[in-house]
Amino acid sequence: MKPGYLSSRCSRIGASEIRELLKLAERPDVISLAGGLPDPRLFPKEEMTEIAKRVLREVGEKALQYSPTKGTAVFLREAADFMERHGVRLSGEDDIIVTSGSQQALYLLGGVLIDEGDYVIVEKPTYPAALGAFKVHGARFLGVRMDDGGMDTHDLERVVKEAVNEGKRVKLIYTIPTGHNPYGTTMDNERRKHLLEVAEKYDLLVVEDDPYGLITFVEKEIDKLKSLDKSGRVIYVQSLSKILSPGMRLAWVAGPKDVIEHMALLKQYVDLHTSTLTQYIAAETLRSRVIERNLDRMRRTYKEKRDVMLETLEEEMPEGVEWTKPIGGFFVFVKLPEGIDTSKMLMKAVEKGVAYVPGSAFFYDRSGANTMRLSYSYPPAEMVREGVKRLTRVVRDELAGR
Amino acid sequence: MKPGYLSSRCSRIGASEIRELLKLAERPDVISLAGGLPDPRLFPKEEMTEIAKRVLREVGEKALQYSPTKGTAVFLREAADFMERHGVRLSGEDDIIVTSGSQQALYLLGGVLIDEGDYVIVEKPTYPAALGAFKVHGARFLGVRMDDGGMDTHDLERVVKEAVNEGKRVKLIYTIPTGHNPYGTTMDNERRKHLLEVAEKYDLLVVEDDPYGLITFVEKEIDKLKSLDKSGRVIYVQSLSKILSPGMRLAWVAGPKDVIEHMALLKQYVDLHTSTLTQYIAAETLRSRVIERNLDRMRRTYKEKRDVMLETLEEEMPEGVEWTKPIGGFFVFVKLPEGIDTSKMLMKAVEKGVAYVPGSAFFYDRSGANTMRLSYSYPPAEMVREGVKRLTRVVRDELAGR
Numbered sequence: 101m102k103p104g105y106l107s108s109r110c111s112r113i114g115a116s117e118i119r120e121l122l123k124l125a126e127r128p129d130v131i132s133l134a135g136g137l138p139d140p141r142l143f144p145k146e147e148m149t150e151i152a153k154r155v156l157r158e159v160g161e162k163a164l165q166y167s168p169t170k171g172t173a174v175f176l177r178e179a180a181d182f183m184e185r186h187g188v189r190l191s192g193e194d195d196i197i198v199t200s201g202s203q204q205a206l207y208l209l210g211g212v213l214i215d216e217g218d219y220v221i222v223e224k225p226t227y228p229a230a231l232g233a234f235k236v237h238g239a240r241f242l243g244v245r246m247d248d249g250g251m252d253t254h255d256l257e258r259v260v261k262e263a264v265n266e267g268k269r270v271k272l273i274y275t276i277p278t279g280h281n282p283y284g285t286t287m288d289n290e291r292r293k294h295l296l297e298v299a300e301k302y303d304l305l306v307v308e309d310d311p312y313g314l315i316t317f318v319e320k321e322i323d324k325l326k327s328l329d330k331s332g333r334v335i336y337v338q339s340l341s342k343i344l345s346p347g348m349r350l351a352w353v354a355g356p357k358d359v360i361e362h363m364a365l366l367k368q369y370v371d372l373h374t375s376t377l378t379q380y381i382a383a384e385t386l387r388s389r390v391i392e393r394n395l396d397r398m399r400r401t402y403k404e405k406r407d408v409m410l411e412t413l414e415e416e417m418p419e420g421v422e423w424t425k426p427i428g429g430f431f432v433f434v435k436l437p438e439g440i441d442t443s444k445m446l447m448k449a450v451e452k453g454v455a456y457v458p459g460s461a462f463f464y465d466r467s468g469a470n471t472m473r474l475s476y477s478y479p480p481a482e483m484v485r486e487g488v489k490r491l492t493r494v495v496r497d498e499l500a501g502r
Numbered sequence: 503m504k505p506g507y508l509s510s511r512c513s514r515i516g517a518s519e520i521r522e523l524l525k526l527a528e529r530p531d532v533i534s535l536a537g538g539l540p541d542p543r544l545f546p547k548e549e550m551t552e553i554a555k556r557v558l559r560e561v562g563e564k565a566l567q568y569s570p571t572k573g574t575a576v577f578l579r580e581a582a583d584f585m586e587r588h589g590v591r592l593s594g595e596d597d598i599i600v601t602s603g604s605q606q607a608l609y610l611l612g613g614v615l616i617d618e619g620d621y622v623i624v625e626k627p628t629y630p631a632a633l634g635a636f637k638v639h640g641a642r643f644l645g646v647r648m649d650d651g652g653m654d655t656h657d658l659e660r661v662v663k664e665a666v667n668e669g670k671r672v673k674l675i676y677t678i679p680t681g682h683n684p685y686g687t688t689m690d691n692e693r694r695k696h697l698l699e700v701a702e703k704y705d706l707l708v709v710e711d712d713p714y715g716l717i718t719f720v721e722k723e724i725d726k727l728k729s730l731d732k733s734g735r736v737i738y739v740q741s742l743s744k745i746l747s748p749g750m751r752l753a754w755v756a757g758p759k760d761v762i763e764h765m766a767l768l769k770q771y772v773d774l775h776t777s778t779l780t781q782y783i784a785a786e787t788l789r790s791r792v793i794e795r796n797l798d799r800m801r802r803t804y805k806e807k808r809d810v811m812l813e814t815l816e817e818e819m820p821e822g823v824e825w826t827k828p829i830g831g832f833f834v835f836v837k838l839p840e841g842i843d844t845s846k847m848l849m850k851a852v853e854k855g856v857a858y859v860p861g862s863a864f865f866y867d868r869s870g871a872n873t874m875r876l877s878y879s880y881p882p883a884e885m886v887r888e889g890v891k892r893l894t895r896v897v898r899d900e901l902a903g904r
Contacts, residue, residue, distance in 0.1 A: 105673065105707060106764055107617045107639070113767045137568055145562035149555055156551040161542035164550070164747035200602055203774040215509045229774070236771045237509070271507065305507060345566035347778030362508060365515045369638045372605040372631070375777050376749030 112236060127450075131487035134455040136281065136430045137478040138342050139405075142398050147390045148345075148381065155380045167376040170364045171198030171352070175379040178386035179338070179352045185392075186314065187327045188336060188354065195360035197367070200374045202311060202339035202351040206233035208370070209307060209335065209353070212362040213271055214239045219263060221273040221304070223251050225433070225462030225471070227281045230274055230309065241464040242270070248424065250287035251275055253294040260302050272305040273298075278322050279312030279429020282462045282473035286316065286428050292325055299333055305359075311339040314395060316428035317403040332356055340382060342430070343391050343398065348378045402430070405476040408484045416492040418499060423474075430477035433459070435470060436495060442472040445498055454490040514638060529852075533889035536857040538683065538832045539880040540744050541807075544800050549792045550747075550783065557782045569778040572766045573600030573754070577781040580788035581740070581754045587794075588716065589729045590738060590756065597762035599769070602776045604713060604741035604753040608635035610772070611709060611737065611755070614764040615673055616641045621665060623675040623706070625653050627835070627864030627873070629683045632676055632711065643866040644672070650826065652689035653677055655696040662704050674707040675700075680724050681714030681831020684864045684875035688718065688830050694727055701735055707761075713741040716797060718830035719805040734758055742784060744832070745793050745800065750780045804832065807878040810886045818894040820901060825876075832879035835861070837872060842900055844874040850899070856892040 155163050170176070176196050183190070190196070199205040206229065214220070216238035222231065224243035231241065242263055244256045256273070263270050273295065277287040287295070299306050308325040316322055326336040335355035340348060353363065367373070385391065409432055413423055420437040434456075436442065442458040449455060459471025474491075476484050557565050572578070578598050585592070592598070601607040608631065616622070618640035624633065626645035633643065644665055646658045658675070665672050675697070679689040689697070701708050710727040718724055728738040737757035742750060755765065769775070787793065811834055815825055822839040836858075838844065844860040851857060861873025876893075878886045 105615060106760065107613065107615055107620075109617070109639070110614055110764050110767075113764070113771060115767060115770075135568075140563035140567055143562060143566045145558060145566070148566070149558040149562070152554040152558055153551055156547060156554055160545060160547035160551070162749075164545045164547070164749040165542055166537075166539055166743075166748045200773040200777070203770075204772060207772050211509065212512055213507060213509055215511070218509075229770075232771050237511070341568075345779070346568045347564075347566040349773065349775070349777045358508065362512050362515070365512075365517060368517075368605075368631075369515060369634050370606060370609050370772060371602040371751065373751070375602070375751045375780055377747070377783075378777055378779060381779075 129453050130450055130455050131453060131479055131483050131490065132455045133474040133476070133479070133484070133487050133491070134457050135478065136475050138346060139401060139478055142394065142401060143345055144390050144394050148385065151384045151388070152381050155377070155384060159380065163377045163380040165376060167373050167379070169368050169373045170360070171196070171374065172376060172379045172383070175383040178383045182386050183338065183354060186321060188324050189327070190354055191332060193332045193356060194354055195357045196352055196354045197360045197363050198374050198379060199351045199353060199367070200371060201341060201346070201349040202309065202337050203229055203233065204370070205337045205351050205353045206230050206309070208363040208366050210234045210237040210239065211366045212359060213305065218269050218271040220271060221256065221259060222464060223275060223280070223283065225282050225459060225468060226274065226464070227276060227309065228461050231464050234274070243464060246283050246285065248285060249291060250277060250280055250283070250285040251291065251295065253291045253298060256295060257298045260298060260304070264302055270302065270304060272307055274307045274309065275325070276309045277325055278310060279315060279426060280431070281312070281429065282431050282457070282459070283433045284424040284426035284429060284431045286322060286426070289323055289328070292323065292328055296325065296329060300331055304333070306334045307337065308334050309337045311342045312429035314343055315398060315402055317399060317406065318427050322428070326354065335359060344382065344385060348382060350374065350378055350382050402477060405481050405484050408481045409474065409476040409488055412485050412488040416489055418496055421495065430475050432474045432476065434472050434474060437499065438470055439502060440498055441469045443469065445494060448497070449491060449494045452490050452494050454487045454494070456491065531855050532852055532857050533855060533881055533885050533892065534857045535876040535878070535881070535886070535889045535893070536859050537880065538877050540748060541803060541880055544796065544803060545747055546792050546796050550787065553786045553790070554783050557779070557786060561782065565779045565782040567778060569775050569781070571770050571775045572762070573598070573776065574778060574781045574785070577785040580785045584788050585740065585756065588723060590726050591729070592756055593734060595734045595758060596756055597759045598754055598756045599762045599765050600776050600781060601753045601755060601769070602773060603743060603748070603751040604711065604739050605631055605635065606772070607739045607753050607755045608632050608711070610765040610768050612636045612639040612641065613768045614761060615707065620671050620673040622673060623658065623661065624866060625677060625682070625685065627684050627861060627870060628676065628866070629678060629711065630863050633866050636676070645866060648685050648687065650687060651693060652679060652682055652685070652687040653693065653697065655693045655700060658697060659700045662700060662706070666704055672704065672706060674709055676709045676711065677727070678711045679727055680712060681717060681828060682833070683714070683831065684833050684859070684861070685835045686826040686828035686831060686833045688724060688828070691725055691730070694725065694730055698727065698731060702733055706735070708736045709739065710736050711739045713744045714831035716745055717800060717804055719801060719808065720829050724830070728756065737761060746784065746787060750784060752776065752780055752784050804879060807883050807886050810883045811876065811878040811890060814887050814890040818891055820898055823897065832877050834876045834878065836874050836876060838874070838897060839901065840872055841904060842872045844872060847896060847900055851893060851896045854892050854896050856889045856896070858893065
C-alpha cells in the first residue's frame with residue numbers, strides 16, 4: 101500500500117500536549133494538577149439516573165431517534181431559559197445551536213468565520229484547544245497581555261489598532277472573561293465594557309467562552325459580555341462540561357442568526373446532529389433546576405480547594421515565584437523565575453509524584469517557558485495540598501540547580 | 503456590523519436536500535417515504551432504560567467524565583467483539599475509533615484522506631451525506647454504474663483504469679455493499695472479491711459503509727468486504743443508528759492504524775471525544791446482546807414492510823416504471839420513464855399526501871432526474887401501502903400530462 105495516502109491536512113494536526121500529559125497523570129502515584137477535570141463527586145448522579153430512566157421510559161421513541169441539526173426544540177428552549185436566569189436575554193437577531201461540547205462550538209465557529217490568514221485576537225496565555233480549533237481553519241494569532249484583572253483592554257486596543265493599520269484582516273476577539281483558562285482571572289465590568297467598545301470601534305466579533313461563568317467564589321454572579329453587548333457582536337458559548345458533566349458532551353452557542361445558521365450547515369457535514377438522548381436528559385436536568393440546586397455545593401467545594409492551593413503556595417513556594425488569585429474557575433497560573441523551563445522540569449515533577457501543564461502550551465507563540473498551569477478542580481483538597489508541596493520541592497531543586 | 507464576516511468556506515456548504523425534505527414530511531397528512539428513519543417501535547426501550555439506570559448508578563462517575571478521543575476502552579472492546587461475532591476479525595495492523603455517528607466517520611475520513619482535487623470513486627447513485635463529507639474536503643468524484651447486483655465491478659475497473667491513465671489522483675472507493683442507500687441492492691461475493699482485486703491492482707483504499715449489514719432478509723449473514731480483505735485496505739464503518747438507535751449518535755471505524763490515529767488527532771479538534779455516557783450505555787447493550795436478541799424482530803418487521811412496498815408497486819405502478827428488489831436495508835429505488843422530473847413532481851406528491859426523495863440528490867453529477875428513493879423503514883406497513891398508492895396516482899397523472 102502506498103505510504104502517501106494520508107492527506108496533506110494531516111501535517112497540520114498534532115497531538116494536544118494536554119491530552120498527552122493526561123496520560124502521565126494516570127499513574128496512581130502521581131497527583132495530577134494538570135487536567136481541568138471537574139470533581140466527579142459533584143456529578144448529580146442520583147438525579148440524572150432518575151431523569152434518564154424517565155426520559156427513556158416516557159419519550160424513548162423520540163429520545164432514541166434522529167433529531168434536527170440545530171438541536172431538539174426542548175433542549176434549545178431550556179438552554180435559552182437557563183441563560184435568561186443567568187443574565188443573558190437573547191435578542192430577535194440571535195439564535196441558538198447545540199454542539200457536542202464547546203470544542204465543537206469552537207471548531208464550527210472557526211469553520212464559518214476564519215479564512216486562511218485571518219487574525220484572531222487571543223489572550224496570552226489562552227485555552228490551547230481554542231487555538232487549535234481556529235488554527236486548523238487557517239487562523240493566525242495576535243496576543244494581548246493579561247494581568248490580575250484578566251485581559252488588559254488597553255493593550256487590546258493597541259494590538260488591534262496596530263494590526264488594522266498594517267492591513268491585517270482581524271476577524272474576532274476570543275476571550276474567557278470569567279475563571280480564565282489557564283490564567284485564573286476574572287474581568288471586571290469596566291474592562292468588559294472597554295473590550296466591547298474596542299470591538300465596536302473596529303467592527304470585530306467577540307467569542308465569549310464561558311464554561312466557568314457560574315463557578316465563582318464571590319457574592320454576585322458576574323455579568324456576561326453577552327449581557328452587556330448592545331450591537332449583537334458577542335457570540336456566547338456555554339458548556340455543560342464543568343457545571344453538569346463533561347461526559348455528556350453538550351454545549352450551546354448563542355449569537356447572530358447567520359453565524360448560527362452556517363454553523364448548523366457545517367455541523368450537518370461534521371456529525372449530522374448531537375445525541376438526541378443526551379439532549380433530552382440535559383433538557384430535563386435544566387428544566388428541573390438540577391444545576392442551580394447543585395451550584396452552592398459546587399462553589400463551596402471548588403472554593404475550598406482553591407483556598408488550599410493558594411494557602412499551600414503561600415506557605416511553601418520560595419521567593420521569586422508568583423501566581424494568580426482566582427475568584428472563579430479551576431486554575432492558578434504560576435510564574436517561576438526566568439530561566440526555568442517548566443517543560444523540561446515536568447519529567448522530574450512526575451518522578452516526584454506531581455503533574456501540571458507547562459505554560460508554553462497556552463501561548464500561541466510558545467513563549468511562557470517559565471510558567472505553568474495548576475488545577476485544583478479534580479483531586480480532593482488534601483491531595484491538592486500534597487501536590488503543591490511536592491511541586492515546591494521540585495521547584496526548589498530546580499532553583500538550586502541553576 | 504460588516505456583512506463579510508463569514509468565511510469563504512461557507513459558500514461550499516449547502517443545506518442537505520434530504521434534511522430539508524424531512525421538514526415537508528412533518529405535515530401529519532403526508533405519508534413520508536422520504537427519510538431513512540428506523541422504525542421507533544423497534545427501539546429496545548425497556549432494555550435501554552434498565553441499562554442506562556445501571557450505568558449511571560454503578561459507574562456514573564466514569565460515565566459522566568471526560569474520556570479518550572479514540573473511545574472508552576469498554577466500548578472499543580465490545581465493538582471489536584461485536585464485529586468478530588459478525589465475521590470481521592481485526593488484524594494486528596488494524597485499530598478502532600468511535601465516532602459520533604457514521605456522518606462523523608465519513609467527515610474524519612475525508613479530512614485525513616482527501617486532498618483538494620483527489621478523486622473518490624462512488625456508486626451512481628450513492629449516499630449524499632458521504633458525497634458531502636468528502637466534497638467539503640475538496641474531493642472530486644467518478645461514478646460507477648449499478649445494476650441489480652449492486653456496483654458493477656467491471657465498470658469500476660474501466661473507470662479506475664481510465665482515470666489512472668489520465669493521471670487523475672484516485673484515492674479511494676466508497677461503497678455501501680449491503681442494503682445499498684439509495685439503490686437497495688446487495689453485492690454477491692464474486693463481485694466483492696472482484697472489487698477488492700481492482701483495489702489491489704490500483705492500490706486504492708476501500709471505505710465499506712455498512713449500516714444495513716445485519717438488516718438482511720436472507721438465510722445467511724452477508725460477508726463483509728472487510729472480512730474478505732487480505733491486504734488491509736478496507737476501512738470498515740459500522741453505525742449503530744439503524745440496528746440500535748440513531749439518537750445515540752454512535753458508530754465506529756476499523757481500519758489501518760495510521761488512518762485511525764490521524765482520525766483521532768482530527769477528532770480532538772472537532773469535538774474532543776464522543777459522549778462517554780452513550781458509549782457506556784451502548785457498550786453494555788452490545789455486551790448483553792440486546793441487538794442480536796432484537797435482530798429477528800427487526801428483520802421480520804422490515805421484511806414485511808419491504809414485501810408490502812414491492813407488492814403494492816407491482817399491483818399499482820403503470821408500465822414503464824422500474825424498481826430494485828432489496829434483500830436488505832431500508833430502500834427501493836424507482837426509475838420512471840425518461841422525461842419525468844421527480845424534483846418537479848415532488849410538490850404535487852406532497853399535495854397528494856406522500857413524500858419521497860428525488861433521485862438526483864444521490865448522483866454527484868445531478869443526473870437521475872427521472873428516479874426517486876422510497877423508504878419502507880419508518881411508516882407502519884399499512885401506511886407504506888397507502889403511500890405507494892398515492893404515489894402511483896401522482897405518477898399516472900404525470901405520465902398522462904406529458
